[in-house]
Amino acid sequence: MQNHPAIVIEGATVVFANRLAPAAIRFEDGRITAIDGARDGATVIDGRGHLLAPAFVDIHGDAFERQIMPRPGTMLPVAPALLETDRQLAANGIATAYHALTLSWEPGLRSVQNGRAVVSTLNTLSPRLTVDNRVQLRWETFCFEAIDLIREALNGPHLPSIAFNDHTSMLLLDPAVTMQERPFELDPAYPALEPENPVFEHKMNERAKRAKISPAQMVELFSAIWKRRPEVQAAIEEVAALGRAAGAPMLSHDDSQIQTRDFYRERGARISEFPMNRRVAKAARDAGDFIVFGAPNATRGGSHLASIGAADMIREGLCDILASDYYYPAMLLGLARLKADGVGSIESLWPLVSANPARALGLTDRGVIEIGRRADLVLVEWPEGDAPVVRRTFAAGREAYRAVPAGN
Structure with a gap:
C-alpha cells in the first residue's frame, strides 16, 4: 500500500457500529489509526454539520x-x-x-x-x-x-x-x-x-x-x-x-x-x-x-x-x-x-x-470505523428533513471524491 499523509476529520457525527457520536477520526497509510487522538501535524478536515460513516x-x-x-x-x-x-x-x-x-x-x-x-x-x-x-x-x-x-x-x-x-x-x-x-x-x-x-x-x-x-x-x-x-x-x-x-x-x-x-x-x-x-x-x-x-x-x-x-x-x-x-x-x-x-x-x-x-x-x-480498518469513509451533508448528499469519499485513505457546494 502506498504511503498517504495523515488526515484527521473532526467535528463530524460519526457512525460507529452501534451508535452515533461526535469524534475525530485519524487515518494514514490507508488505515484508521486513532479515534479522538492527537493531530500531530496531520491535515485537518472540518466535518462540522456532517455525518462521517463507513463508505x-x-x-x-x-x-x-x-x-x-x-x-x-x-x-x-x-x-x-x-x-x-x-x-x-x-x-x-x-x-x-x-x-x-x-x-x-x-x-x-x-x-x-x-x-x-x-x-x-x-x-x-x-x-x-x-x-x-x-x-x-x-x-x-x-x-x-x-x-x-x-x-x-x-x-x-x-x-x-x-x-x-x-x-x-x-x-x-x-x-x-x-x-x-x-x-x-x-x-x-x-x-x-x-x-x-x-x-x-x-x-x-x-x-x-x-x-x-x-x-x-x-x-x-x-x-x-x-x-x-x-x-x-x-x-x-x-x-x-x-x-x-x-x-x-x-x-x-x-x-x-x-x-x-x-x-x-x-x-x-x-x-x-x-x-x-x-x-x-x-x-x-x-x-x-x-x-x-x-x-x-x-x-x-x-x-x-x-x-x-x-x-x-x-x-x-x-x-x-x-x-x-x-x-x-x-x-x-x-x-x-x-x-x-x-x-x-x-x-x-x-x-x-x-x-x-x-x-x-x-x-x-473494511465496513466499520475502527482502529486498524481500511480508511474507506464517506462525509455526508444531511440537513434535517432534507435529502442527504455525499461531500467527500475516501478509499483506503485516498481522497476519491470531493464536492464543495456553491454556498461555501
Missing part, C-alpha cells in the same frame, strides 16, 4: 452497463466507460463495488466477449481507478462458453464473486405462472413455453435490440440454447467447484423456491440475492444465509417487479444487505427513506450498506 460496499451493481451501452445496441469503448463508472461510484460514497457483470449466451452487452473485455480492462485500469472496482460474475447458467473466463477471473488479481443466474428459464416461463412463484428451474416439470410460441417472440424484442439482432434471430439462438438444458446442472457443479476452490463468495439470484435456495447453498452459495418471496427469505434466514435486497426498492418504497418490499424485509429481520442494483445513489437515498419511514435509526441501518456486505464478501478489513 458503502456495493455487493451488486449493474449501472455500469449504461456507460458501455447508453442506448439499446449502441456500444461505447469499455475503458472510458469504466473510468466514468469509477467517478460515479466515488461521487456516491461507494468505495468497494462488485459490478454485476452478466455472462450470457446473448451477443453484445452481456456476451462473454464483452465480459472478458470488462475483466481485462478493470485489471489494466486498476492503478488509475479511485475506488476498489471488482466484478460479480453474474453467470447465466446456460452460458457454457463463460466457464473458461470464470476460471481465469478467479485466478486474477482481484477475487470476484459468483452469482448463479437463470434468466433463460425465466424467459420461457409460462405466463400463467408468476416469476415470484415459478418452480425450481431444474425441475423436469418446469412450466416452459415452446420457443416458437408468439408470446415468447414478443418477449424477445427488447433483448434483440440490446443484442443488435432481429427478434427472429434471437428466438433461433434461444432455441439452440434451450436444447442444451440437460447439460446445465453439470455446468453449475463445475462452476460451484471452481468458486469453492478459489474461496470466492457465491450468490444465487432471484430465488423463488426453498428448493432453489437449498440447491445453491449445498454448493457453497451462502448469499441469497433478491429472493422473490417471504417463504424463501425465511428459509435463507433460518439457514444463516445472507439476504440481499435492492436499495432502489428501499428508495422507492417497493419493488419495480411487484415483489416484496425491502423495508418490510428489514422490519422482519429478513434483509442483511442493500445493493445499488441499477442506481448508485440509492445506497444513500435508500437509507434516508428508511430512516424517514421509521424503519430504523441511522446507526442501525448503516450496516446494510457497509459492514454486512463486507462480511458477506469476506472483506474483513
Whole structure:
C-alpha cells in the first residue's frame, strides 16, 4: 500500500457500529489509526454539520452497463466507460463495488466477449481507478462458453464473486405462472413455453435490440440454447467447484423456491440475492444465509417487479444487505427513506450498506470505523428533513471524491 499523509476529520457525527457520536477520526497509510487522538501535524478536515460513516460496499451493481451501452445496441469503448463508472461510484460514497457483470449466451452487452473485455480492462485500469472496482460474475447458467473466463477471473488479481443466474428459464416461463412463484428451474416439470410460441417472440424484442439482432434471430439462438438444458446442472457443479476452490463468495439470484435456495447453498452459495418471496427469505434466514435486497426498492418504497418490499424485509429481520442494483445513489437515498419511514435509526441501518456486505464478501478489513480498518469513509451533508448528499469519499485513505457546494 502506498504511503498517504495523515488526515484527521473532526467535528463530524460519526457512525460507529452501534451508535452515533461526535469524534475525530485519524487515518494514514490507508488505515484508521486513532479515534479522538492527537493531530500531530496531520491535515485537518472540518466535518462540522456532517455525518462521517463507513463508505458503502456495493455487493451488486449493474449501472455500469449504461456507460458501455447508453442506448439499446449502441456500444461505447469499455475503458472510458469504466473510468466514468469509477467517478460515479466515488461521487456516491461507494468505495468497494462488485459490478454485476452478466455472462450470457446473448451477443453484445452481456456476451462473454464483452465480459472478458470488462475483466481485462478493470485489471489494466486498476492503478488509475479511485475506488476498489471488482466484478460479480453474474453467470447465466446456460452460458457454457463463460466457464473458461470464470476460471481465469478467479485466478486474477482481484477475487470476484459468483452469482448463479437463470434468466433463460425465466424467459420461457409460462405466463400463467408468476416469476415470484415459478418452480425450481431444474425441475423436469418446469412450466416452459415452446420457443416458437408468439408470446415468447414478443418477449424477445427488447433483448434483440440490446443484442443488435432481429427478434427472429434471437428466438433461433434461444432455441439452440434451450436444447442444451440437460447439460446445465453439470455446468453449475463445475462452476460451484471452481468458486469453492478459489474461496470466492457465491450468490444465487432471484430465488423463488426453498428448493432453489437449498440447491445453491449445498454448493457453497451462502448469499441469497433478491429472493422473490417471504417463504424463501425465511428459509435463507433460518439457514444463516445472507439476504440481499435492492436499495432502489428501499428508495422507492417497493419493488419495480411487484415483489416484496425491502423495508418490510428489514422490519422482519429478513434483509442483511442493500445493493445499488441499477442506481448508485440509492445506497444513500435508500437509507434516508428508511430512516424517514421509521424503519430504523441511522446507526442501525448503516450496516446494510457497509459492514454486512463486507462480511458477506469476506472483506474483513473494511465496513466499520475502527482502529486498524481500511480508511474507506464517506462525509455526508444531511440537513434535517432534507435529502442527504455525499461531500467527500475516501478509499483506503485516498481522497476519491470531493464536492464543495456553491454556498461555501
